Structure formats: structure tokens, C-alpha cells
Amino acid sequence: AQKITQTQPGMFVQEKEAVTLDCTYDTSDQSYGLFWYKQPSSGEMIFLIYQGSYDEQNATEGRYSLNFQKARKSANLVISASQLGDSAMYFCAMREGGKAGNMLTFGGGTRLMVKP
Amino acid sequence: DGGITQSPKYLFRKEGQNVTLSCEQNLNHDAMYWYRQDPGQGLRLIYYSQIVNDFQKGDIAEGYSVSREKKESFPLTVTSAQKNPTAFYLCASSIVNRGLNTEAFFGQGTRLTVV
Numbered sequence: 001a002q003k004i005t006q007t008q009p010g011m012f013v014q015e016k017e018a019v020t021l022d023c024t025y026d027t028s029d030q031s032y033g034l035f036w037y038k039q040p041s042s043g044e045m046i047f048l049i050y051q052g053s054y055d056e057q058n059a060t061e062g063r064y065s066l067n068f069q070k071a072r073k074s075a076n077l078v079i080s081a082s083q084l085g086d087s088a089m090y091f092c093a094m095r096e097g098g099k100a101g102n103m104l105t106f107g108g109g110t111r112l113m114v115k116p
Numbered sequence: 117d118g119g120i121t122q123s124p125k126y127l128f129r130k131e132g133q134n135v136t137l138s139c140e141q142n143l144n145h146d147a148m149y150w151y152r153q154d155p156g157q158g159l160r161l162i163y164y165s166q167i168v169n170d171f172q173k174g175d176i177a178e179g180y181s182v183s184r185e186k187k188e189s190f191p192l193t194v195t196s197a198q199k200n201p202t203a204f205y206l207c208a209s210s211i212v213n214r215g216l217n218t219e220a221f222f223g224q225g226t227r228l229t230v231v
Contacts, residue, residue, distance in 0.1 A: 033216035045222035095216050106158040
């Protein structure tokens with residue numbers, strides 16, 4: 001089974017509007033962390049936001065917020081007031097507390113395209 | 117500035133050849149990782165290392181080898197046994213601790229093409 005599922009291969013959003021990128025995850029661990037990364041066309045991975053499984057508040061970082069619904073195992077990224085520079089690939093990732101190695105497991109990504 | 121440097125940015129390899137991708141970090145991170153990314157897809161873990169002289173296989177280690185002789189360096193060799201090596205390779209590093217919120221820092225990637 002996929003650990004991280006991103007069901008939207010591509011998304012369009014009008015500049016200045018908000019957009020939600022979906023992410024669902026699968027883990028039997030009680031302790032885990034969820035991350036979102038942005039990958040521009042240049043290829044580097046840019047960390048955006050983090051949500052811990054025990055965090056009661058949804059994480060926010062500037063125009064980014066995370067809609068964390070633990071019971072549904074979803075961690076959707078919300079980008080408010082989209083900008084042209086937001087056009088990129090977006091990846092959801094998870095770190096499981098019970099798994100050795102400290103590594104991140106990634107979803108397949110969503111390509112966001114912002115229209116002027 | 118602290119960061120992760122991958123070289124080269126583009127690499128072309130003939131079939132049957134081994135090739136080594138470089139990854140160096142000056143962040144003083146204990147853990148280093150290699151991921152492979154195919155077009156339009158997510159990242160898959162090849163190898164990781166949490167300490168010098170020790171490394172572990174990830175999900176797709178077949179056809180790859182690594183070494184970790186220095187804390188700063190984690191080179192990846194793509195061997196001739198790797199059936200489909202054309203991909204984008206990303207190196208990452210992170211602090212090793214008990215906190216789950218430790219982000220991984222990534223290099224700029226190496227795009228490998230078999231010709």
C-alpha cells in the first residue's frame with residue numbers, strides 16, 4: 001500500500017486565489033511527522049511546512065497552512081493568494097517515529113500551475 | 117554558506133559503465149540520503165547513512181552502491197547492473213535526533229542520462 005498518496009497529478013489556480021493540494025497517508029505509528037516540499041523546475045526541494053501527529057493546531061507558515069485531519073489521515077496543503085512563483089511540483093512526505101533511519105517517504109507529487 | 121553540493125548537475129553515461137555522483141554537505145549533519153526521481157513522479161529512497169562507515173539500503177538499492185568514509189561526503193555509484201539508470205538523483209541530509217520535525221535539506225540534484 002502507498003504510504004503517501006497525492007491524488008491530483010496537476011492543478012490549475014488563478015493568480016491571487018487560494019488552492020488546496022491533497023495528501024493522504026497511511027501509518028500504524030502513533031508518532032509521525034508530515035512535511036510539504038516545493039520543487040521548482042530547477043529541481044531543488046524547498047521545505048514549506050511541518051505538522052506533527054500530536055500537534056493540536058494546524059500548522060501555518062506565511063501563505064502556507066496545513067489542514068490536518070488526523071482521523072481521516074489527511075494533511076492537505078493550502079496556499080493562499082497564489083502567486084506566479086508558486087508554479088512548481090509539490091510533495092507531501094512523512095517521517096514515521098517507529099521506523100529506523102529518520103528518512104522521509106514521499107508521495108507522487110502534484111504539479112501546480114498558476115494562471116495570470 | 118552552509119548547504120549540500122551535488123556534482124555534476126548533468127551527467128551522461130554510456131550503457132555498461134559505472135558512474136559516481138558526488139554529494140558533499142557542510143551542515144555537520146550525521147544523516148545523509150540518496151533519492152531517485154523519475155519524470156512526473158515522487159522521490160524513492162536508494163540508500164541512507166546515519167553515521168560514518170555505516171549505511172543501509174532503501175527501497176530501490178539494486179544496481180547502486182554508496183560509501184560514507186567522511187561525515188561530509190556520501191557518493192553514489194550507479195553501476196552497470198542498474199537496468200534503467202536515467203533519472204534525477206537528489207542527495208539530502210538531516211540531523212539525527214528523536215524529533216520528528218527535523219527537516220531534510222536537499223542538494224540541487226544530478227540529472228543522469230544513459231546514452
